Amino acid sequence: MNLSVGSGEVVLVLGASGSGKTTLLRSLTGVGLWVYGGEVRGEVLLRGRKLGELAVEELRRLIQVVNQNVYAHFIEHVVEADLYDTSTAIHGVDGGRKMFWKVVNVFKLEKLLKKRFFELSGGQLRRVAIAKAMLWDPSVVVLDEPLMWLDDEGLEEVRDVITVLKSMGKSVVVFEHRFVSLLKLASSVYLLKNGVLVPVDHERLRYPRGADPGSIPRLSRGSEVGSSNRYEEVLKARDVWFRYDRSGDWILKGVNLVISGRKDVVVVYGLNGSGKSTLLKLVAGYLTPMRGRIEKASHVRTIYIPQNIYLFFTEESLKKEFEVVCSRHSERESCLEAGIRRLRSLGVDEELSTSPFNLSWGQAVRAAVSVATSAGSSVVLLMDEPFTGLTYADRLSLAKILDSVNSPKILTVSNRETVSLVLPARVYEMKNGHLAEVEPEVDLEVITAAEKCRELGM
Amino acid sequence: MSALRDFAYVFLVSEKARRFGLLGKVSVPLVLTLSLSLPYILPGIRVSPVQTVAALAYEIAIAAFLAGFRRLLGMLKLVGAFILLGYALNLLSVLVGSEPSDPVDVALRTLRIAAIVIALTLLFQMLSISEVKYILMKLGLRHYSEVLAVAMAQLPLAFISFSEAYVVAKLKLGGKNVASLIKPLVVDSILNSRYVAEALYMHGVPPTAKPRALSPLDLVLLVPAAAISALHLVAT
Known part of the structure; x- marks a missing residue:
């Protein structure tokens, strides 16, 4: 493959999971060669x-990378100590101090300096990690999925930072699934597919100006949303209040929610830290409300699928995953068979002896859904940000999969664009501790992008 | 889970600790730990109730100053749970044929163990990662100092992952064999370590600056610690 990036350019690289984006990134920086012992043919010129x-x-002064996992970038817990130590190590005491304050000012870090890195929001953390990379004053900055795990506010923060980098004349290469909000910033867009990098016209990925919204394919999946009253209530939260410390602020304030019907899909939208995961853990019975009640029908069982999907798996093979969940089932064998059938129908064709930890992210999500729904017909799925790390097309396909599963589910989502892809569903917004049902807006740009992703095979 | 989160903060250095020098930060926990451990190390030395209570009160005062009173209460909840468990086990040991213990003596010993544990946690709350690195380097353990620094940096994240894995395992396995959560945690750590290796390649580990060895405020820490240790000698 060939790629050329000039000063002040922002290059956006798209690609499906497993298409080789991270491998390309590792080739550009030498990580693939010197950390992983891989082989790079051809030339990389910086x-x-x-x-x-x-x-x-x-090398570090020419190119810097901000990983998907930004937590890995920090040695000291306190932001100020980490950045200051790095800066003085690079530039000496005087030069380091100057560079430190320059970066703090440019990236507006003053209020974050005294915080610990794991206390920052997703957007703040990315901003600090990018700022740390800039302490080296590199010519090229590579961002690997900078929007992963970010809510709408975090997304804006990263967009602002990329704008700053661009204005500083840095060459920026962004590898990202959630590209819609970055299209306007990109000088050029490439698609990585089958090991080849192909230029893509921006406009091809965007909702055509002046187009008739009716011409955009609707995402109807025949969901029974809205008709849930026909079914028995399986789970009910009544005036639930919760806080972690008795002297702390309330995280949930009088939350009400009813889950009913086998296909009920509830989407809880909210920014990071708004209390979405706390609500899931309350519904799961893992936390207890300070006030109010969570009522569950006696036969109902909840299964929690975390944001970090690999933490769901507790066994060394897919087969054992099903066995462990079916062990409580009255008809164990039929439970196993149904589970494996579901796994196959969701497109996971791996051997049953395969370790779930070796599955790609998208496959792991599908496998987790298969395993969780094998636990019985009365399972309520609680999924914390299940769309994280998936391309738009994969999100659409996961939404369809979830819709086909005969279990009610509560999904948390931290960005509005994903909500568009899950519709139709009952959508609630979590804000200031309150949960309110909202009329979701359909984001035509995202739906267009999802359809284009399908066409492009990513 | 709140208790777990508060417990995690036991291992985090406090910003307020910057006011003290390395001497005070290292010697106070070590002096307290050593003097409290003497009855276990040297035969014939009895546990002093006065010293135990004084040491515990002093440690709590330092921890409250460093972490704040609210967080301290959270930490103590978990430490308290272990104290109660230890106490109960000691009392119940008669059921399996052990000699019956004097409840007051058991309480005193349990408090002393708690005082030793809190003294050791003070090391974590007072020494920054770079100071730990510096000490290890001076001991000739340069390579290990860097490994330890990286491990300590990632420790709070391990607590977050543990919390998630615990919820999953409890619900998925119905409370049985929850220990299986160790598997995803090990895999998660391995995956994380790859990212850490890449980040270290791009940034390196900053060389350790020489920390401040002494501060006038060290006396505020050292004098009561020395007095409490001496109290031990007086009391025995």
């Missing part, structure tokens, strides 16, 4: 200098 001829210190 400001005209061959990658293989650069000492590691020189």
Whole structure:
């Protein structure tokens, strides 16, 4: 493949899970060669200098990467200590202090300096990690899925930071699934597919201006949303109040929610830290409300699927995952068979002896849904941000899968664009501790992008 | 889960600890731990109730100053749970044929263990990661100092992952064999370690600056600690 990035350019690289985006990134920085022992053929030139001829210190001053997992970038817990130590290590005490304050001012970090890195919101954390990379004053900055786990506010923060990098004349390469909000910033867009990088016209990915909204394919999946009253109530939250510390602020204030019907899909939208996960843990019975009640029908069982999907799996093979969940089932064998059938119908064709930890992210989500729904017909699925890390097309397909599953489910979502892809569903917004049902807006840009992703095979 | 979160904060350095020098920060927990451990190390030395209570009160005062009173209460809840458990086990040990213990003596020993544990946690709350690195380097353990620094940086995240994995395992396995959560945690740690390796490649580990060895405020820490240790000698 060939790729050229100029000063002040923002290059957006798209690609399905497993298409090789991270491998490309590792090839550009030498990580693939020197950390993973891979092989890179051809040439990578940074400001005209061959990658293989650069000492590691020189390399760090030419190119910096901000990983998907930004937590990995920090050594000191307190932001100020981490950034200051890094800056003085690079530039000496005086130069380091100057560079530290320059970066703090440019990236508006003053209010974050005294915080610990794991106390920051997703957007703040990305901003600090990018700022840390900028302490090296590199020519090229590579961002690997910078919008992963970010809510709508975090997304804006990252957009602002990319704008700053662009204005500083830095070359920015962004690998991202959630590209709609970044299209306007990108100088060029590429699609990575089958090991080849293909330029993509921006406009091809966007909702055509002046187009008739009716011409956009609707996402109707025959859901029974809205008709849930026909079914018995399986779960009910009544005036639920919750806070972690008796002297702390209320996280949930008088929350009411009713789940009924086998296909009831409830989407809880809210920014990070708004209390969505807390609500799921209350519904699961893991936390107890300070006030109010959670009522569950006696036969109902809740299963929690966490945001970090690999934490769902507790066994070393897919088969054992089903066995462990079916062990409580009255008809164990039929439970196993049904589970495996579901796994196959959801498109996971791996051997049953495969470790679930070796599945791709998208496959792992599907496998988790199969395992969870094998627990019985009266399972309520509680899924914390299940769309994280998926392309728009994969989100659409997961929404369809969830819709086909005969279990009620509560999904949390932290960005509005994903809500568009899950519709139709009952959508609630969690804000200031209150949960209110809202009329969701359909984001035509996102739906268009999802359809285009399908066409492009990502 | 709130208790777990508060417990996690036991292992985090407090910003207020910057006011003290390395001498005070290292010697106070070690002096307290050593003097409280003497009855277990040297035969013939009896547990002093006065010293135990004084040490505990002093440690709580330091921890409250460093972490704040509210967080301290959270930490104590968990430490308290272990104290009660230890106490109950000691009392119940007669059921399996152990010699019956004097309840007051058991209470005193349990409090002493709690005082030792809190003294050790003070090390975490007072020493920053770079200071730990510096100490290990001076002990000739340069390589291990860097490994330890990275591990300590990631420790709070391990607590977050543990909390998630615990909820999953409890619901999925119906409360049985919850220990299975260790598998996803190990895999998660391995995946994380790859990202950490990549980040270290891009940033390196900053060289350790020499920390401040002494501060006038060290006396505020050292004098009561020395007095409490001496109290031990007086009391025995």
